[in-house]
Amino acid sequence: xxxxxxxxxxxxxxxxxxxxxxxxxxxxxxxxxxxxxxxxxxxxxxxxxxxxxxxxxxxxxxxxxxxxxxxxxxxxxxxxxxxxxxxxxxxxxxxxxxxxxxxxxxxxxxxxxxxxxxxxxxxxxxxxxxxxxxxxxxxxxxxxxxxxxxxxxxxxxxxxxxxxxxxxxxxxxxxxxxxxxxxxxxxxxxxxxxxxxxxxxxxxxxxxxxxxxxxxxxxxxxxxxxxxxxxxxxxxxxxxxxxxxxxxxxxxxxxxxxxxxxxxxxxxxxxxxxxxxxxxxxxxxxxxxxxxxxxxxxxxxxxxxxxxxxxxxxxxxxxxxxxxxxxxxxxxxxxxxxxxxxxxxxxxxxxxxxxxxxxxxxxxxxxxxxxxxxxxxxxxxxxxxxxxxxxxxxxxxxxxxxxxxxxxxxxxxxxxxxxxxxxxxxxxxxxxxxxxxxxxxxxxxxxxxxxxxxxxxxxxxxxxxxxxxxxxxxxxxxxxxxxxxxxxxxxxxxxxxxxxxxxxxxxxxxxxxxxxxxxxxxxxxxxxxxxxxxxxxxxxxxxxxxxxxxxxxxxxxxxxxxxxxxxxxxxxxxxxx
Amino acid sequence: xxxxxxxxxxxxxxxxxxxxxxxxxxxxxxxxxxxxxxxxxxxxxxxxxxxxxxxxxxxxxxxxxxxxxxxxxxxxxxxxxxxxxxxxxxxxxxxxxxxxxxxxxxxxxxxxxxxxxxxxxxxxxxxxxxxxxxxxxxxxxxxxxxxxxxxxxxxxxxxxxxxxxxxxxxxxxxxxxxxxxxxxxxxxxxxxxxxxxxxxxxxxxxxxxxxxxxxxxxxxxxxxxxxxxxxxxxxxxxxxxxxxxxxxxxxxxxxxxxxxxxxxxxxxxxxxxxxxxxxxxxxxxxxxxxxxxxxxxxxxxxxxxxxxxxxxxxxxxxxxxxxxxxxxxxxxxxxx
Numbered sequence: 001x002x003x004x005x006x007x008x009x010x011x012x013x014x015x016x017x018x019x020x021x022x023x024x025x026x027x028x029x030x031x032x033x034x035x036x037x038x039x040x041x042x043x044x045x046x047x048x049x050x051x052x053x054x055x056x057x058x059x060x061x062x063x064x065x066x067x068x069x070x071x072x073x074x075x076x077x078x079x080x081x082x083x084x085x086x087x088x089x090x091x092x093x094x095x096x097x098x099x100x101x102x103x104x105x106x107x108x109x110x111x112x113x114x115x116x117x118x119x120x121x122x123x124x125x126x127x128x129x130x131x132x133x134x135x136x137x138x139x140x141x142x143x144x145x146x147x148x149x150x151x152x153x154x155x156x157x158x159x160x161x162x163x164x165x166x167x168x169x170x171x172x173x174x175x176x177x178x179x180x181x182x183x184x185x186x187x188x189x190x191x192x193x194x195x196x197x198x199x200x201x202x203x204x205x206x207x208x209x210x211x212x213x214x215x216x217x218x219x220x221x222x223x224x225x226x227x228x229x230x231x232x233x234x235x236x237x238x239x240x241x242x243x244x245x246x247x248x249x250x251x252x253x254x255x256x257x258x259x260x261x262x263x264x265x266x267x268x269x270x271x272x273x274x275x276x277x278x279x280x281x282x283x284x285x286x287x288x289x290x291x292x293x294x295x296x297x298x299x300x301x302x303x304x305x306x307x308x309x310x311x312x313x314x315x316x317x318x319x320x321x322x323x324x325x326x327x328x329x330x331x332x333x334x335x336x337x338x339x340x341x342x343x344x345x346x347x348x349x350x351x352x353x354x355x356x357x358x359x360x361x362x363x364x365x366x367x368x369x370x371x372x373x374x375x376x377x378x379x380x381x382x383x384x385x386x387x388x389x390x391x392x393x394x395x396x397x398x399x400x401x402x403x404x405x406x407x408x409x410x411x412x413x414x415x416x417x418x419x420x421x422x423x424x425x426x427x428x429x430x431x432x433x434x435x436x437x438x439x440x441x442x443x444x445x446x447x448x449x450x451x452x453x454x455x456x457x458x459x460x461x462x463x464x465x466x467x468x469x470x471x472x473x474x475x476x477x478x479x480x481x482x483x484x485x486x487x488x489x490x491x492x493x494x495x496x497x498x499x500x501x502x503x504x505x506x507x508x509x510x511x512x513x514x515x516x517x518x519x520x521x522x523x524x525x526x527x528x529x530x531x532x533x534x535x536x537x538x539x540x541x542x543x544x545x546x547x548x549x550x551x552x553x554x555x556x557x558x559x560x561x562x563x564x565x566x567x568x569x570x571x572x573x574x575x576x577x
Numbered sequence: 578x579x580x581x582x583x584x585x586x587x588x589x590x591x592x593x594x595x596x597x598x599x600x601x602x603x604x605x606x607x608x609x610x611x612x613x614x615x616x617x618x619x620x621x622x623x624x625x626x627x628x629x630x631x632x633x634x635x636x637x638x639x640x641x642x643x644x645x646x647x648x649x650x651x652x653x654x655x656x657x658x659x660x661x662x663x664x665x666x667x668x669x670x671x672x673x674x675x676x677x678x679x680x681x682x683x684x685x686x687x688x689x690x691x692x693x694x695x696x697x698x699x700x701x702x703x704x705x706x707x708x709x710x711x712x713x714x715x716x717x718x719x720x721x722x723x724x725x726x727x728x729x730x731x732x733x734x735x736x737x738x739x740x741x742x743x744x745x746x747x748x749x750x751x752x753x754x755x756x757x758x759x760x761x762x763x764x765x766x767x768x769x770x771x772x773x774x775x776x777x778x779x780x781x782x783x784x785x786x787x788x789x790x791x792x793x794x795x796x797x798x799x800x801x802x803x804x805x806x807x808x809x810x811x812x813x814x815x816x817x818x819x820x821x822x823x824x825x826x827x828x829x830x831x832x833x834x835x836x837x838x839x840x841x842x843x844x845x846x847x848x849x850x851x852x853x854x855x856x857x858x859x860x861x862x863x864x865x866x867x868x869x870x871x872x873x874x875x876x877x878x879x880x881x882x883x884x885x886x887x888x889x890x891x892x893x894x895x896x897x898x899x900x901x902x903x904x905x906x907x908x909x910x911x912x913x
Contacts, residue, residue, distance in 0.1 A: 055656070057663020058685070132791060141800045245752075246786045261652040262755030264677055264901035347818060349798045355817075427656070434660045444668065522653055526668075527618065527645035538648055542625025543790045543814045 028406045031394065035413035038455035042428030043416055049431070050272035056431050066273030075255065075274070082252040083281070085165065085240075086233030089172040094226050096173070097180035100324060102214065105188035106196075108310045109320040116185065117563045119324060122331045123178035124512050124559040126536065127171070127238035129552040132545060133335035134171060135242065136349050138162035144338075167243040168251075172236055174331045176229045182509060183225035186501040187218055187467060196311075206311070221467040223289050228418070228463055231282050235421040252278055253421055260423065268427065275424035282419040336556070339549045348545055360546045370535050370551070377515055377532040380446065384453040385511040389503055391454065392461020397491055400466045401477065411462075418459035422519035425456070430523040444526040452520040457510035464509070468502030469495060504566045511562070515555065604695055604853075608640070610846035616643050617847040620658060620839070621673040622651040628810075628867040632860045639854070642847050651678045651756070658687050658839060667841035670848040673713060677756070679835040680898040683709055688837040692849055696856035699873040703892060704833060711852050713834040714861070715870035718758055718806035719822040719887065721793060726802035736766060736825045739803065740777045748783040749792050749801035753908040758789065758832070760901070762806040763908045765830035765894040775911045785912075796820060806830060809887055810868035816883070828893030831870060 045056060050067070054060030069075065103109050104116045122130065137144050140158040149159045161167065195217065199209040215222070237253040245254055252274060259271040313320060342348040346355040364370055392414070398404055399411040417425060429452045433443040442448050472495060480490045496503065518533040525534050532551070539548050617636075623629050625648065633644045647669065649657065655678050661668055672679065672688060682688055690708040697706040704712040720733055733739050739748060751759030753775075766774050784801070786792045793811055796804040797818040809829075812822050836855060838848045854860060858879075861871035865880040870888050877888055896904075 055659070057660060135791070135795070136798070139795075139800055142798060242788065246784050258755060261650060262752075262757075263905060264681065264756060264898065266652050266656065347797070347815075348794060350818065430657065431660055434666060435664045438666070443664075443666065522649055523657065525647075527647055538625030540625070541790065542627065543811060544625070545790065545794075 024404065028398070028404060028410070031398070031410055032406060032413065034391070035395070035410060035458070038451060038458065039413050039416035042425060042432040042455070043420065045431040045435075046272045046275065046420070046424060046428040049268045049427070050276055051269075053269060055268045056435065066269035067277075069270050070273060070277050078250050078252060078255045079277070079281075081249060082234050082278075085168055085172070085251060086230050086236075089169045089176055089233050090226055090230040092169070093173050093176035093180055093229060094222065096327070097177050097184060097225070098215070098218075098222065100177070100181050100327065101185040101188050102210065103320040103324060105185050106191075106193075106214065106311055107313050107317060107320055109313065109317045109324065111321065113567065115321075115324045115328070116567065117560060118328045118332060120178040120182055120563065121328075121336070121556065121559060122174045123182065124555060125336070126516060126533075126548070126552050126555070127175065128242075128536075128540060129339055129549055130174060130335045131171060131238055131242040132348065132549075133338040134162050134167070136338060137334060138167065162243050163247050164243070165249060168239050168249060171239040171243055172233055174335075175236075176233065177327075177331070179232070179509075180222075180225040180229050182505050183228070183464065183467070184218060184221050186505055187221040187471065188214070190468075190471065190501060191217060193310075219292070220470045223292060224463045224467050227285055227289055228460065230285065231418055234278055234282070237423065253423065256421060256423055260427070271424055272427075275420050278421060279416075279419040286415065336553075340553060343546060343549050343553060346546070348549075360544075360550045363544075364547050364550045364554075367535075367547075369530060370532075372528075373530040373532045373535040376446065376449075376529055380450055380453060380531065381511045381514045384450055384457065384514045385507045387450070388454045388457035388461045388510045389465075389507050392458050392506065393465050393491070393496060393499075393503065395458070396462045396466035396469055397495060399462070400469045401474070401495070414458050414462045417455045422456070422517070426452075426520035426523045429455075429520050433524065444529075446529050448524045449521060449529065449531065452524055453510075453514045453517060456517065456520065457513055460509055460513065461506050464502050464506035465499055468499035472498050500569075504569060508562055508566055512555075512559065601695070607846050608850055611642060611844070611850040612640060614642070614844040614847045616645065617671065617844050617851055618645045618647070618669045619671040619673060619851075620647045620649075620654050620669040621671075622649065622654050622675060622678070623673065623834070624648045624650060628863055628869075631863050632855065635860065635863075636851055636854050640847075640850060642850070651675055654678070655682060655687075658682065659685065662687055662840055667839070667843060669839045670842040670844045671851060672837045672839050673834065676710075676833040676835050677896055677898040677901055679710055679837055683837065687840055689840045689842065689845075691838045691852060692845065694849055694852045694856065696853045696873070699856055699858070699875070701872065701874045704872045709837055711836045711856070712872040713836045713855060714864040715831050715833050715872060716758070717809045717824075717868075717870050717888065717890075717892075718762055718830045718832075719809055719824045721796055721804040721807035722821050722823060723796050723799055723802045724819045724821050726799060732821075732823060733803075734826055736827055737770065737774070738825070739805070740774070740781065744803060745781050747802050748778075748781055749796060749804045750783040750785055751789055751792070751806060752785040752787055753912055754785075754905060755787060756901070756905070757787070758806045758808055759785070760905060760908070761830050761832045761896050764896045764900070764904050767904065767907075768894050769827060772907075772911070775908075779912050783912075793820070794818075808868070809870075809884070810864075812868045812884070812887075813866075822887060824887050824890040828891030829887075831892050831895050833872075833895065 049055055051062050051064070052060050053063055053065065100119055104112050104119070109115070138146070138160040140146060140161040140163070143158070143160060143162070145160045146158040149155065162170070191214070196209050196213050199213045204212065234252060237257065240249065240251040240254050241257070244251065256271045256274050259267040259274070341351065343360055344356060344358070345351055346357050346359070395410055395414045398407050420428070429448070433448045433451075436442055442451065476498070477490055477494055480494045485493065515532055518537060521531050521533050522537065525531060536548050536551055539545075619633070621629065633646065636642065637644055647654070647657070651674055654672070654674055658669060658672065672682065674682075679688075688709050691711065694706070694711060697711060700706055700712055704715070706712060720739070722732060731743065751757055751762070753759040753763035763775065789808070790811070792804055793807065793815060795801060797815060797820050807822055809822060836852050838845060842848050856873050858873060858875045861873050861876040862879055865871045865876045865888060866884065868884055868888070870892075871877055877885065880888060
């Protein structure tokens with residue numbers, strides 16, 4: 001059929017059309033349609049909102065007022081604050097995460113298996129809980145750290161004040177460090193150590209080898225992680241609203257939040273325009289990354305066999321062990337200890353014997369709405385993470401390992417949702433899904449949530465898998481094709497098989513991203529389709545932070561289970577490589 | 578003497594009114610139709626309130642009408658209703674939100690007349706119902722102090738007392754520049770004491786936080802000795818902590834929550850029956866015992882003793898939707 005159609009057209013036109021209607025062309029077109037629906041469609045609604053004086057469905061006029069408002073002194077300060085805070089926290093987090101990943105994956109530090117799980121725990125705790133814990137630990141007046149300091153030194157001054165720029169950065173770092181760590185640790189682990197050994201054999205010191213070989217080879221994964229972290233930093237809300245707003249530090253998301261929820265008449269035009277301004281900034285970053293990586297090879301997984309081994313540090317392994325323990329103690333043990341302790345008392349921060357209780361556990365156990373939301377979230381988490389990784393794996397393959405036409409468009413479409421702050425994108429999904437023809441049963445069902453989660457998770461899935469694909473030598477894939485394997489067989493049996501650790505990490509990141517997602521969920525859930533984040537918000541605003549902390553602790557148990565299974569699985573795969 | 582007799586007669590008639598309404602054949606038809614509809618979808622901005630769920634459950638038990646609840650923040654509820662209606666999706670029946678948002682939604686045509694509810698005759702001034710909106714319950718605002726940090730003699734008696742030098746840098750507050758309790762406080766203080774009150778309060782350098790539930794606990798933990806404005810309905814949960822709510826002598830700012838029927842509501846009769854039920858003294862008493870001011874007569878007298886003196890204080894004033902944005906802008910200028 002393809003040949004017949006092509007034969008009717010002369011030269012290149014016929015050939016192009018032939019390719020277009022081929023299986024690959026149809027596949028690409030289908031992928032563009034899916035990604036377009038998930039990202040371009042809600043963005044188009046938002047773009048309309050940014051150019052129109054009223055939101056969709058209300059008579060108004062087209063104008064540029066939203067964009068003109070960007071250039072006020074207040075908004076420019078907010079932009080500078082946002083970029084500055086995000087940049088500082090991303091740089092610090094990246095440095096710390098690389099150090100931790102190198103320790104865990106490339107050295108003989110004792111207890112690495114357990115440390116790997118412990119280091120990543122902060123990422124999975126709802127930010128509002130750690131913010132509450134840190135507000136109790138680090139407030140200047142009666143924070144535990146300052147009280148201890150005053151007791152030890154007799155000083156009147158406070159050594160820590162979390163309500164400051166430093167507090168905002170510090171709280172954000174607790175999420176971005178394990179996030180980047182999760183991103184890079186498997187890439188470190190999957191690297192062929194012969195490259196490092198060659199460097200050492202050629203006379204380079206440990207530091208030179210680490211800097212010139214290890215770090216240089218990790219450039220795709222580290223820059224991806226840095227950019228994701230930077231973008232997330234620009235979109236972060238909880239840290240700024242908790243520790244910044246009370247002392248006059250405003251960032252992009254707090255400004256958007258004010259435009260939408262803090263005015264009698266919500267100003268969607270300003271909010272969406274701010275969102276697009278942020279997006280333009282992030283696009284600039286992506287172009288920079290593309291330039292940085294363009295035309296260079298980062299292959300570390302080749303057809304040649306290798307045995308992953310680790311660097312012998314001697315006595316210094318106890319130093320690296322100490323670094324990991326210190327990180328765990330400060331970012332996990334302190335705040336989680338505070339939460340765990342508080343969950344057994346009637347109120348946070350009131351540790352009196354007569355206030356000891358198990359009521360919070362009992363109340364959560366008895367809460368039918370919580371269990372319904374838990375069931376919905378598990379279903380959405382498993383289906384959403386699996387679907388997102390499948391979609392992300394295909395997109396990453398096309399964008400990193402083919403020269404197919406349309407791959408750049410696919411890459412951009414997959415990135416779009418990550419570049420729009422969540423609370424704005426949530427409105428885009430609401431507008432988009434609600435205005436679909438009623439015959440398409442998405443709005444008001446679990447499908448609406450699932451599709452939003454897939455859209456929001458796809459950029460992570462693509463980055464995780466494309467970084468892993470970039471490390472795999474093309475000759476392995478070619479070998480498979482030469483031996484008669486089809487496209488799908490090669491993708492599944494060679495690339496996915498070799499990139500399994502990255503897939504597992506991506507799945508976990510997306511699964512827990514779904515568990516925490518609130519901005520879209522609160523706008524898309526319907527009676528009966530409540531999810532965990534919405535129920536937690538209800539509890540929080542209903543004055544039950546202790547019950548929220550119980551749920552947070554349950555989530556931590558889940559994380560530990562998932563990570564244990566995942567690491568066992570990854571190790572098994574690595575050992576078979 | 579005659580006055581007392583009339584008051585007793587009025588109270589007696591008020592108590593009879595719901596019963597009379599329920600035996601009224603016309604109203605009975607509405608109740609029957611509501612039961613036939615069998616379901617009611619409520620969009621509410623009272624996120625996570627256990628007291629509201631108690632009343633919703635009582636309604637389900639009494640009428641056998643199932644309630645589906647969509648809870649979100651005020652602006653989110655409004656936007657969901659707006660886009661749903663613009664897209665021709667008429668899902669919700671009852672809208673339950675603050676009076677400003679309800680007024681805006683009425684102006685935008687998102688609501689429809691409720692069709693008459695017998696129990697509106699029990700509503701007490703200054704609250705009143707109209708053809709579309711029914712007062713539901715009232716959030717009243719007070720001062721909150723930490724009992725361990727503020728001596729009895731230092732407790733503020735007037736709102737103006739917080740302008741004294743001993744409170745400089747020691748006030749935690751909801752943000753006056755954003756919609757919510759802080760904005761209500763700003764408007765009422767502005768109307769009562771004028772702009773100079775706020776200029777003096779700004780000089781006190783209050784610390785703003787929008788995390789209300791946590792702010793109240795920060796005061797209880799001793800991080801700050803004073804919090805404004807404190808929603809009295811939070812008192813019940815916190816009363817075992819070292820805190821004390823104070824309604825100053827001038828009275829308490831308040832904000833009303835309204836019930837209204839959403840445009841093209843699929844279950845309009847169930848909505849009417851629900852509104853009527855909501856205004857029954859027993860249901861209003863649930864809210865009053867939680868710290869909300871009831872909107873009908875006969876409830877405040879039966880409220881718990883620790884709350885009655887606070888709720889029975891003078892209602893000082895509330896926001897006016899038409900002025901809300903201008904007042905938010907003014908607050909931004911004063912509290913930079």
